[in-house]
Amino acid sequence: MEGMVTDLTLARENQASFEEYLSNNLIANLGIDLTVTVLTSGFWPSYKSFDLNLPAEMVRCVEVFKEFYQTKTKHRKLTWIYSLGTCNINGKFESKTIELVVTTYQASALLLFNTSDRLSYQEIMTQLNLSDDDVVRLLHSLSCTRFSTRSQAPK
CATH class of the missing domain: 1.10.10 (Arc Repressor Mutant, subunit A)
Known part of the structure; x- marks a missing residue:
C-alpha cells in the first residue's frame, strides 16, 4: 500500500516535470493535453497490454513522453496500458x-x-x-x- 501511495505522489511530480519539459523544449503544442501516470508494476494489479495502433495524433504524444521519460531514467521500461486511459x-x-x-x-x-x-x-x-x-x-x-x-x- 505504501508503494502505491508513493507511486501516486511521484506521478504528480512526474506530470509537473513533463509539463515543464514541454515548455522548455518548445513542444508546448502537441495538439493534445497528455497526462501520464507512471506506476511501478510490482505495486499494482497486473493488466494485459495490447498492441493497439494509435492514431498519429496520439503516437506523437507517446513519443514525446518517452523522450522525456528517458531523460529521467534509462533503466525503466514503459508499458502502456491503454485500457486504463x-x-x-x-x-x-x-x-x-x-x-x-x-x-x-x-x-x-x-x-x-x-x-x-x-x-x-x-x-x-x-x-x-x-x-x-x-x-x-x-x-x-x-x-x-x-x-x-x-x-x-x-x-
Missing part, C-alpha cells in the same frame, strides 16, 4: 461541438475519422490492430447510447 474529445458536429469522455480505444477509433469519412469494419480492425472480438466490443460501445430512464407508473 480516458480521453476527452471535442466532437464537432454540424450544429454544435460536444465533449465526449471516452476510453483510449474509443478515442483511437473516433480519431480514425479525422482522415476518412467512411471506414469498413475490416479497415478499423486493421488500422487499430485489434482482434475481431475487440472491434465488435469497441464499435458496440460507441454505437449504444445510454438514455436516462423515466419512471413509469405501475400497470
Whole structure:
C-alpha cells in the first residue's frame, strides 16, 4: 500500500516535470493535453497490454513522453496500458461541438475519422490492430447510447 501511495505522489511530480519539459523544449503544442501516470508494476494489479495502433495524433504524444521519460531514467521500461486511459474529445458536429469522455480505444477509433469519412469494419480492425472480438466490443460501445430512464407508473 505504501508503494502505491508513493507511486501516486511521484506521478504528480512526474506530470509537473513533463509539463515543464514541454515548455522548455518548445513542444508546448502537441495538439493534445497528455497526462501520464507512471506506476511501478510490482505495486499494482497486473493488466494485459495490447498492441493497439494509435492514431498519429496520439503516437506523437507517446513519443514525446518517452523522450522525456528517458531523460529521467534509462533503466525503466514503459508499458502502456491503454485500457486504463480516458480521453476527452471535442466532437464537432454540424450544429454544435460536444465533449465526449471516452476510453483510449474509443478515442483511437473516433480519431480514425479525422482522415476518412467512411471506414469498413475490416479497415478499423486493421488500422487499430485489434482482434475481431475487440472491434465488435469497441464499435458496440460507441454505437449504444445510454438514455436516462423515466419512471413509469405501475400497470
